[in-house]
Amino acid sequence: MTLVDALGREHLPVPPGEARIVSLVPSITELLCDLGLAASLAGRTGFCIHPAETVRSIPKIGGTKDVNIDKIRKLAPTHLVVNIDENERPTVEALAEFIPHVIVTHPLAPRDNLGLYRLLGGIFGAQEKAEALCAAFEQEYALLQATPKGPPQVMLYCIWQDPWMTVSRDTYIARMMEEIGWQCWALAGSGAGLRYPEFRWSDDVVRAIDGVLLSSEPYRFTEAHVDALERQVGKPVRLLDGEMMSWYGSRAVAGLRYLRGLLTSDG
Structure with missing residues (x-):
């Protein structure tokens, strides 16, 4: 199997135990842990919070966009995992000057997770768990689907x-x-x-929609926001779990189950 990332760059498998990975993507940090690769994680962002017990011992290296480059350099990683939407290109280019292997991800649809599992599982010797x-x-x-x-x-x-x-229509969400x-x-x-535009509420916007969805992340919308916005726009407003809607990787399995729950709760 050819191991090609989102930029079309081919990666070679790494002998077991030889990778030192820095992940700048919270959902992929979780995926790497679920693939049994937590011991290979040399660094993660402060937003990489799952699985909580596992990531607690992995050094933090800043945020997804404001990383501490000097701290990462001292960790001597062999691999960097980034995402086109979540990480800044200048930061990635600066890190690529001393990290030999940069794996770029960019899942745009739920089924893209299958390739993501196989890519990371193939590079880091976790093919069996990736297939599971x-x-x-x-x-x-x-x-x-049923x-x-x-x-x-x-x-x-x-x-x-x-x-x-x-969000635009060309996004995972x-x-x-x-x-x-x-x-x-x-x-x-x-x-x-x-891909993530600003907008202003107007009569035209309200007429064009059947309802509003408020995500629990990155902004922490709550039921109080739901109540206030329903009064403002006069359309149904619903609070959704942002992790279930936007986190690709291993959480996508639970995300599909969450979507099914939304359907059955509406039935």
Whole structure:
């Protein structure tokens, strides 16, 4: 199997125990741990919080965008795992000057997780656990596909306020929504080309949507925000678990189960 990352770069398998990995992606840190590779993790971001007991002993090296380059250098990693959406290109380029192998990820749809499992499992000698994850994913995906869907709806998925921000249709979140018949509302005009654009509430926006989805991350929307926004826009507003909607990697298996729960709770 050829091991090719999101930039089309081929990677070679690493002999067991020889990798020292720094992960700048919370969901991939969790995936690496679930692949049995926690002992190979030399560093992680402060946002890499799962699995809590396991990551507690892994050194923090800053955030996903404001990493401590000197601290990473001292950890002497052999591999860096990054994501196109979550990490800044100048930071990755600076780290690539002294980290031999940079693995770039960019899953855009739920089924992209299968390739992600096999890529990391193949590089780091965890093929068996990667295939087990693939099987678990396929099982949950089949159950989701068999669950009756309601009528299609246009939903505005909010990830931030002050300023208000949403997601474009070319994102993992939007593709997760599509699995249960929710089309992501798309910004027109200025900002339409951005993956995570700002928007302003208007009568036109409210008329174009069937409802609003407030994510629990990165902004910590709560039920209080749900109540206030329902009064403001006069459309149904729902609080969703942001990790289940946006974390690819091993959490995607639970994410598919979460989507199925949204369908059955609406039934």
